[in-house]
Amino acid sequence: MNHLRNLNSITNRRILLNARRFSYAAKEHSSLNRNELAKFAAIAETWWDSEGPFKPLHVMNPTRLAFIRSVLCRHFKKDPCSAKPLEGLKIVDVGCGGGILSEPLARLGATVTGVDAVEKNIKIARLHADLDPTTSSIEYCCTTAETLVEEGRKFDAVMALEVIEHVTDPAEFCKSLAALTISDGATVISTINRSMRAYATAIVAAEYILRWLPRGTHEWSSFLTPEELVLILQRAGINVEGMAGFVYNPLTGRWSLSDDISVNFIAFGTKTKSIE
Numbered sequence: 001m002n003h004l005r006n007l008n009s010i011t012n013r014r015i016l017l018n019a020r021r022f023s024y025a026a027k028e029h030s031s032l033n034r035n036e037l038a039k040f041a042a043i044a045e046t047w048w049d050s051e052g053p054f055k056p057l058h059v060m061n062p063t064r065l066a067f068i069r070s071v072l073c074r075h076f077k078k079d080p081c082s083a084k085p086l087e088g089l090k091i092v093d094v095g096c097g098g099g100i101l102s103e104p105l106a107r108l109g110a111t112v113t114g115v116d117a118v119e120k121n122i123k124i125a126r127l128h129a130d131l132d133p134t135t136s137s138i139e140y141c142c143t144t145a146e147t148l149v150e151e152g153r154k155f156d157a158v159m160a161l162e163v164i165e166h167v168t169d170p171a172e173f174c175k176s177l178a179a180l181t182i183s184d185g186a187t188v189i190s191t192i193n194r195s196m197r198a199y200a201t202a203i204v205a206a207e208y209i210l211r212w213l214p215r216g217t218h219e220w221s222s223f224l225t226p227e228e229l230v231l232i233l234q235r236a237g238i239n240v241e242g243m244a245g246f247v248y249n250p251l252t253g254r255w256s257l258s259d260d261i262s263v264n265f266i267a268f269g270t271k272t273k274s275i276e
């Protein structure tokens with residue numbers, strides 16, 4: 001009996017410790033996948049370590065920003081050459097992590113809200129943004145897209161970069177992204193294609209050979225093909241108007257935009273005007 005009681009108290013303590021270590025947006029929503037969130041909570045301290053597990057996002061950042069800047073400036077008729085081309089735009093960065101994308105968006109002049117389901121990520125994002133007056137205006141919240149919808153929030157542009165492959169229900173997630181977007185507003189989503197090449201490079205090479213990412217970061221079966229993403233977005237009321245691939249050059253160690261969408265890709269869509 002004593003033995004059982006001891007075992008129970010050890011288990012309870014472990015659960016308590018884990019709960020303390022990992023807290024996330026309180027409400028249960030269709031997009032939340034606890035296992036996926038736990039993976040990010042475990043490495044939250046490393047968001048701004050440019051040589052750590054988020055190195056691929058840091059290295060990819062200038063390339064994805066070039067795409068975002070270009071599509072948003074074209075859509076919202078902004079001058080891409082001005083110092084603050086995104087000035088006047090309200091942007092939400094859903095699944096913002098430590099703020100790797102939110103910060104440069106704020107530097108380009110946008111009014112940025114960053115949300116993430118993992119509390120630790122938001123704390124780190126807040127601390128980092130406060131180091132610089134141009135990013136300290138970012139609004140960070142530990143919440144989900146679904147809760148923002150319930151609160152009636154609307155944005156000119158909605159970003160969800162490298163998030164959709166970590167949610168439980170991508171179709172519901174896209175409906176929430178659409179609901180957060182103003183009529184004729186913009187949506188940008190990046191993710192990994194469910195292709196054999198992606199299995200070989202984004203999982204086998206990145207996680208097991210090069211060890212860029214912790215093993216188990218990605219589940220191949222959770223990836224969407226570009227065609228599936230276009231369809232899901234269309235059903236949510238978002239018309240995909242542009243798409244690009246990101247390709248990695250091992251010689252230069254840089255990423256660039258490409259027509260090759262067989263592994264990493266980014267899509268830009270606009271919300272159908274009739275849908276509010």
Ligand SMILES: C[S@@+](CC[C@H](N)C(=O)[O-])C[C@H]1O[C@@H](n2cnc3c(N)ncnc32)[C@H](O)[C@@H]1O
Pocket residue numbers: 031032033036037040041057094095096097098099100101115116117118121143144145160161162163166167
């Ligand atoms: C690979 S990281 C991408 C971070 C950031 N978007 C970037 O590209 O720099 C995925 C992030 O999405 C968050 N996340 C996963 N599912 C989420 C959900 N349903 N709602 C909000 N955030 C979520 C994770 O906590 C993690 O910080």
Ligand SMILES: [Mg+2]
Pocket residue numbers: 162163165166218
């Ligand atoms: Mg990912």
